[in-house]
Amino acid sequence: MSAIIEQLNQEHANMSRILDLLEHEIDAFGNGEVADFHLVQEIMDYCLDYPEACHHPKEDAIYAVMIDRRPNLADEIADLSGAHAKLGRQTQGAHGTVERIMRDETLARDLVLDVFGTFLDSYRLHIKLEEENFFPEAARLLNDADWARVAQTLADRPNPLLIDAGDGRFATLRQGILHMPGFSAALG
Ligand SMILES: [Fe+2]
Numbered sequence: 031m032s033a034i035i036e037q038l039n040q041e042h043a044n045m046s047r048i049l050d051l052l053e054h055e056i057d058a059f060g061n062g063e064v065a066d067f068h069l070v071q072e073i074m075d076y077c078l079d080y081p082e083a084c085h086h087p088k089e090d091a092i093y094a095v096m097i098d099r100r101p102n103l104a105d106e107i108a109d110l111s112g113a114h115a116k117l118g119r120q121t122q123g124a125h126g127t128v129e130r131i132m133r134d135e136t137l138a139r140d141l142v143l144d145v146f147g148t149f150l151d152s153y154r155l156h157i158k159l160e161e162e163n164f165f166p167e168a169a170r171l172l173n174d175a176d177w178a179r180v181a182q183t184l185a186d187r188p189n190p191l192l193i194d195a196g197d198g199r200f201a202t203l204r205q206g207i208l209h210m211p212g213f214s215a216a217l218g
């Protein structure tokens with residue numbers, strides 16, 4: 031398997047743990063318990079950061095080569111790239127919602143549950159679709175030269191969740207997640 035696909039799979043696994051952590055807090059809120067919205071805010075800050083800046087662009091670079099190889103995949107891949115844009119808007123929406131909560135604005139419980147429920151469902155469905163359909167297809171279609179070209183065009187940078195810059199960014203999330211089963215600090 032290409033090292034890039036391996037990294038994307040690892041990023042999905044880590045993202046799934048983060049989504050589980052988010053769901054745990056949103057469920058607590060839905061049940062009238064005390065939820066850790068500071069953690070929710072860090073999660074949403076993170077979702078706006080690395081996945082939007084690095085993970086989805088890496089995938090888009092691969093999907094562009096796939097269309098080159100198989101033009102008949104263009105429609106399906108356009109849907110997938112559209113899903114990245116939609117996920118970006120949902121991420122902004124959920125981020126804005128937690129910002130309002132942290133500013134002590136009063137929001138209807140159902141609205142908060144709806145925003146985060148939709149965000150969680152879309153993210154999980156997107157990850158499943160890519161892992162089940164598109165990553166295996168990419169592994170079949172791209173050759174070594176393609177992977178080298180994709181790697182060259184990537185504006186990659188370290189995942190800020192895995193590198194503690196000492197500025198306190200993502201400290202709560204890092205603490206919450208590092209010991210979760212299935213989370214890897216080794217890659218992506
Ligand atoms: Fe994606």
Ligand SMILES: [Fe+2]
Nearest residue numbers: 085089157160
């Ligand atoms: Fe992905």
